[in-house]
Amino acid sequence: MTLPQSDRADSAAAEQSAVSAPPPIRRRPLRRLLTTSPVLMSAVLLFLVIVFSAIRPDAFPSLANAQNVVMDAAALLVMAVGMTYIMIAAGIDLSVGSVLVFAGVCSAKVMGAIGSDNWGTVLVGLAVALAAGLAWGLFNGLAITKLRVPALITTLGTLGAALGAANLVTHGNDVRTVPLTLIEFGVGGPFGLSWIVWVAIAVAIVGGLVLARTRFGRHTYVIGSNAEAGRRAGINVDNHLLKLYGLSGLLAGLAGWLSLARFATTTIAGHSTDVLAVITGVVLGGTSLFGGFGTVGGTVVGILIPTALSNGFIIVNVEPFWQEVATGFILIAAVYVDQIKRRARDRA
Amino acid sequence: MSRLLEATGIVKRYGHVTALHGADFSADAGEVVALIGDNGAGKSTLVKVLSGVVAPDEGTIQIKGNPVTLGSPLGARAFGIETVFQDLSLAPDLGPAENAFVGRELVKPGLLGWFGVLDSSKMRRQAADAFMSMGTNLMTLLDEPVATMSGGQRQSVAICRSIMWASEVLFLDEPTAALGVVQTRNVLDLVRRVAARGVAVVLISHNMQQVLEVADRVEVLRLGRRVAQFRAAGTNIEQLVGAMTGALDGSAA
Ligand SMILES: Nc1ncnc2c1ncn2[C@@H]1O[C@H](COP(=O)(O)OP(=O)(O)OP(=O)(O)O)[C@@H](O)[C@H]1O
Ligand SMILES: [Mg+2]
Numbered sequence: 063m064t065l066p067q068s069d070r071a072d073s074a075a076a077e078q079s080a081v082s083a084p085p086p087i088r089r090r091p092l093r094r095l096l097t098t099s100p101v102l103m104s105a106v107l108l109f110l111v112i113v114f115s116a117i118r119p120d121a122f123p124s125l126a127n128a129q130n131v132v133m134d135a136a137a138l139l140v141m142a143v144g145m146t147y148i149m150i151a152a153g154i155d156l157s158v159g160s161v162l163v164f165a166g167v168c169s170a171k172v173m174g175a176i177g178s179d180n181w182g183t184v185l186v187g188l189a190v191a192l193a194a195g196l197a198w199g200l201f202n203g204l205a206i207t208k209l210r211v212p213a214l215i216t217t218l219g220t221l222g223a224a225l226g227a228a229n230l231v232t233h234g235n236d237v238r239t240v241p242l243t244l245i246e247f248g249v250g251g252p253f254g255l256s257w258i259v260w261v262a263i264a265v266a267i268v269g270g271l272v273l274a275r276t277r278f279g280r281h282t283y284v285i286g287s288n289a290e291a292g293r294r295a296g297i298n299v300d301n302h303l304l305k306l307y308g309l310s311g312l313l314a315g316l317a318g319w320l321s322l323a324r325f326a327t328t329t330i331a332g333h334s335t336d337v338l339a340v341i342t343g344v345v346l347g348g349t350s351l352f353g354g355f356g357t358v359g360g361t362v363v364g365i366l367i368p369t370a371l372s373n374g375f376i377i378v379n380v381e382p383f384w385q386e387v388a389t390g391f392i393l394i395a396a397v398y399v400d401q402i403k404r405r406a407r408d409r410a
Numbered sequence: 411m412s413r414l415l416e417a418t419g420i421v422k423r424y425g426h427v428t429a430l431h432g433a434d435f436s437a438d439a440g441e442v443v444a445l446i447g448d449n450g451a452g453k454s455t456l457v458k459v460l461s462g463v464v465a466p467d468e469g470t471i472q473i474k475g476n477p478v479t480l481g482s483p484l485g486a487r488a489f490g491i492e493t494v495f496q497d498l499s500l501a502p503d504l505g506p507a508e509n510a511f512v513g514r515e516l517v518k519p520g521l522l523g524w525f526g527v528l529d530s531s532k533m534r535r536q537a538a539d540a541f542m543s544m545g546t547n548l549m550t551l552l553d554e555p556v557a558t559m560s561g562g563q564r565q566s567v568a569i570c571r572s573i574m575w576a577s578e579v580l581f582l583d584e585p586t587a588a589l590g591v592v593q594t595r596n597v598l599d600l601v602r603r604v605a606a607r608g609v610a611v612v613l614i615s616h617n618m619q620q621v622l623e624v625a626d627r628v629e630v631l632r633l634g635r636r637v638a639q640f641r642a643a644g645t646n647i648e649q650l651v652g653a654m655t656g657a658l659d660g661s662a663a
Contacts, residue, residue, distance in 0.1 A: 277515045277526040284512050287501035294463055294499050295513030296484035354503030407557055 099348025100360035106346075107366055114374035121377045129254065133324065135369040136262035137162070137317040139362065142340045142347075143269040144310035146361045148213075149344055150273070151306055152286040152353025156217040157202060158314040159336030160224035165194040165318030166328045167228040167237055174239025184244045191319035192312055198224055199311015203304035221337070228330055237328045248323030258320045265313065270358030282306065286353025335386050339368040342393040351397050352404060367392070413472075414439045414610050415460070415491075415579055420469035422455050422634075429455040431634035432469070437579060437610035442601055444621040444642070445614045447631035448654055453614050454496050456631065457581045461493040462486030473578075490578030494585050496614075498568040502557035506548050507537035509556055510571040540574045541566075545596050561588035569597060579610045586615065598624045618647045630654055 115123040141158045148155050169191035176183045198220055205216040251257040273279035284292040285299050293299050321329060347364025349356025372385035415437045422430040430452045437443045447453050458464040460471065462480035470477050473489050480486045486493075500509050511533045517523035534552060541548040546566045556564055565588050572580055582601070586594040601624055605611045615621050621628060622642050630638040630653040638653035651657075 275527050277517060277528060280508070280512075280515055280528060283504060284501045287503040288499070291499040291501050291512065294461075294483045294493075294495065296482070296487060297513050350503075354501065407555075 099346065100357065100363050103346050103348070103360070103363045103367060107363060107370060110367065110370050110374060114370070114378060117378045122374060125254070127373065127377070129256075131366070131369055131373045132259050133256055134373060135365050136256075136259045137320050137324070138336065138339050138343065138369065139262045139365050140265050140313050140317040140320065141310075141336065142343050142361045142365045143265050143358055144306075144313035145340050145344045146269070146347070146349050146356055146358055147273065147282055147306050148310050149341075149349045149351060150286045150353060150356045151282050151303060152289070153206070153213045153303065153306065154217060154341075154351075155199075155202065155307065155310045156214070156337050157198060157220035157224055158310060158317075158340060159333040160221045160228070161195050161198045161311055161314035162318040162321060162336065163328065163330050163333050164198065164224040164228040165191040165315035166322050167231050167318075167330065168194040169319055170237040170239050170322055170328050171231060173241055173244075174237065179241040179243055181243055183241050184247070187241070187244065187322070188316075188319050191315045191322075193315070195311040195313070195315020195318065196308055197311070199308040199314070200304065202311065203307030206307065207300035207303050225330075228328075232328070232330065234330070236330055238326065240322050240326045244319075244323045245326045248320070256324075258323055261316070261320060265316070266358055266362055273358055278302075278305075283354055286350075286355075288354075335389075338386070338389055338393065339372075340365070342368050342389050342396065345393060345396045345400065350400055350404065352400070413437065414474060416472040416475075417456075417460060418470050418472075420456065420459055420471075421467045422452075422459060422464060423467055429634055430459070430466070430469075433631060433634055434636045435460070435629060437612055439578070439610055440605055440608045441626040442605045442611045442613060442624055444625035444628045445612055445631065446616070446618070446621060446628060446650060446654060451631040451654075452634040453631055454583055455634075457493060457495070457583050457612070457614065460486070460579075461491055461495075461581060463493075463495075487575070490576065491581070492572040492576035492579070493581040494565075494568045494572045494583060496583040498564055500556045500564060500568055503555050505552055505555060506541065506559075506567040506570075507534045507552050509567055510537040510540070510574060514575070537570075537574075541570050544570050544573065544600055546570060546593075562590060562593055565589055566593065569600070573600060573604055576604065576609050579612065580604055581612045581614075583614045584616070585613070586617070586620070594620075618650050621650065622647065632656055 111123070121127065141162065145155060145158065169187040172190045173183050173187040176186060202213075202216050202220055205211045206213050248256055248258050251260055273282065281292065281297050281302055284295070284297060285302055289299050343365030344356070344361050345351060345364070346367050347356070347360030347362070349360060368385070368389045371388055372382060375385045376382050413436045417433070417435040420430050420433045420435070421428070433452060433456055435445070435456060445453050445456070455464065459466045460480075462483045462485045465481070471480065472478065478489065480489070501512060504512070516529045516533050518527045518529045538549040538552060548563065548566055548570065551559065551563065556567055559567070565585060569582070569585050572582070586597050589597060598620065601611050601613060613621070613625060622645065625642045628640040628642055628645065628650060629636055630650065632654060637656070640649065
């Protein structure tokens with residue numbers, strides 16, 4: 063047997079596989095798949111659906127209500143995709159709900175100022191929302207990587223700042239200058255699902271593929287797993303983190319625009335617990351708060367849990383605030399479980 | 411003739427602590443150099459400087475006679491320098507094949523590659539082949555995250571990775587600390603094989619027996635300075651320990 067030669071590991075390894083039989087490669091056993099978060103959480107989701115359906119068979123298990131749930135989940139999912147990247151890289155972004163509001167406000171203001179009701183205006187509104195979101199995201203990223211302010215504090219700061227700025231722009235009143243074209247976009251779509259939902263699905267698919275299949279995604283895992291190892295392997299860690307926070311802001315901006323399409327107004331006061339739902343969904347989906355692990359597929363399932371809970375609570379006439387209470391405790395429990403898993407693994 | 415790698419007068423300060431006080435070091439192609447010294451002598455710091463991880467405050471580094479600034483790990487890599495760090499520098503959530511290709515991932519050909527789509531099966535195959543040729547059993551663990559592996563297995567991953575890529579200089583910072591008898595023997599054999607293909611191998615070890623057995627030369631660091639150089643043949647453990655602790659002063663290089 064020979065050693066693979068230096069930087070020519072490529073050809074040497076190829077030579078080798080010609081002479082030696084390919085080594086036995088063990089695949090992930092089924093048992094492990096069944097204990098992963100996404101699968102467990104699908105079971106939990108199913109359980110929730112059964113319970114709510116049993117209590118209100120007339121109202122919960124209907125097509126219209128299912129449409130409602132996915133519609134509620136759509137904007138959260140868009141933000142949760144960005145959050146998945148950030149949490150896999152061992153970061154956190156608390157500012158997404160406020161950035162959504164700020165981007166929505168800017169977008170609605172600009173569309174109102176243009177005044178016409180056509181796709182041109184709506185696309186300008188989209189561009190404004192994306193730019194506003196990206197700007198906050200890049201600010202977060204720069205403060206975290208250049209000023210070395212911890213992500214928790216930076217994004218807690220922008221959580222307050224972005225919402226404050228939105229209120230300054232609007233003097234605290236919701237902006238209702240949303241063109242009808244955009245509202246109609248939110249109403250219908252193929253297969254009985256709103257275009258809002260389709261946009262969220264597209265974001266999840268692209269985000270999931272990039273994370274799982276590309277170098278960009280791989281570097282995200284490496285950074286969350288051991289940033290110093292990434293640095294020593296030549297990854298520009300700061301640059302990558304900046305991109306991730308920028309991406310999170312951009313997606314929050316998109317969510318702001320989708321939310322305009324959904325509610326026809328800016329709903330400034332309606333997003334204070336979005337970040338709670340988003341982080342809970344991401345953690346339930348199996349992404350580790352400590353970085354290095356997670357999938358967008360898991361996030362898709364995870365985000366449906368707080369959404370289904372809040373929808374179910376309303377339908378069974380529990381005060382909707384209970385959803386926030388429940389989600390809060392679920393988040394704590396989920397992180398507790400994550401921590402136990404990690405400790406068990408690291409002891410090995 | 412100039413040496414493959416020559417460092418002179420390297421100074422590295424961490425706040426009030428001076429880890430390196432004008433350290434010198436050299437290595438030639440195809441030789442195994444042992445770098446020894448007490449705990450805290452500055453061995454790991456010197457390795458980090460020479461692998462581009464830490465920028466020296468003073469001093470010069472020459473490769474094949476040309477002064478160079480490594481600047482970053484990428485810079486060192488461009489000169490064919492690879493390192494097994496004392497802390498191994500692995501991503502614990504990833505598998506051994508993924509770790510072997512961190513920072514140098516292979517992408518699919520064509521348009522997909524332009525989008526950065528990874529060629530995972532090719533990387534797995536190459537890593538598995540390399541793991542096998544190096545006499546490890548890692549190819550049966552390709553799907554295990556490194557975190558679930560034993561200390562020795564992790565060390566094997568880091569060693570295999572650096573051997574896969576080293577073309578000029580290979581630094582091994584206490585590579586056998588967690589290894590069993592068989593695996594240690596295996597690594598020492600590998601060290602000789604890598605040197606035989608013309609790579610300068612720098613081995614850091616606290617095991618003097620091992621050092622005398624595998625090295626051609628020994629360089630001794632004490633308090634951030636090179637205090638002695640020996641030819642391994644004709645040196646004994648007492649001389650090495652004496653130089654490390656300062657009881658003797660050796661200089662027969
Ligand atoms: N990042 C750092 N910050 C502060 N001091 C450091 C740092 N790295 C190393 N030092 C100091 O530099 C000195 C040399 O450390 P170094 O790790 O190079 O020693 P070593 O010879 O590798 O020791 P060992 O045999 O224990 O591995 C020590 O006094 C150490 O405390
Ligand atoms: Mg050391």
